[in-house]
Amino acid sequence: METPLPPCPQCTLDDVSLQGTHYLCNTCGHEWPAELAADEELVRDANGNILASGDAVVLIKDLKVKGSSTVLKLGTKLKGIRVVGGGDHAVEHGGYMLKQAFLRKV
Ligand SMILES: [Zn+2]
Incomplete structure (x- = not known):
């Protein structure tokens, strides 16, 4: 079937x-x-747009990167994100797991 x-x-x-x-x-x-x-669960950005791997996003909030002193600044553009799915940190970029609720697709 x-x-x-x-x-x-x-x-x-x-x-x-x-x-x-x-x-x-x-x-x-x-x-x-x-x-x-x-995967039934689609990953959506702050505006409810569906994110896909390869998309570019802008941060709508300063994001502290867990386990490091790096802060990704509000307005930072990330090109070529990877949507890994699962939970509320479903987006990966440059080895960082990001909360999709703080991203906006551009
Ligand atoms: Zn289509």
């Missing part, structure tokens, strides 16, 4: 095909990794 493909996280339509390890939306052309799409 074939498992149904998940709808596109970008346009929510379900005309989706599996291309190797990625899903491709035939409607808007959005591509996303298959293993993330299998």
Whole structure:
């Protein structure tokens, strides 16, 4: 039995095909990794926009990095985030786990 493909996280339509390890939306052309799409829990930014790996975000708050003296400043732009999912620190960038509630997609 074939498992149904998940709808596109970008346009929510379900005309989706599996291309190797990625899903491709035939409607808007959005591509996303298959293993993330299998996760029901979508990661959303401060505005409720869905975050995907490869997105760029801006910090909406100064963020202290756990276990170091590094502070990521409000307004810092992070390109090419990695959405790892799970819990409230579901975004990784440069080895830091970030709280998606303090990020805004740009
Ligand atoms: Zn789409």
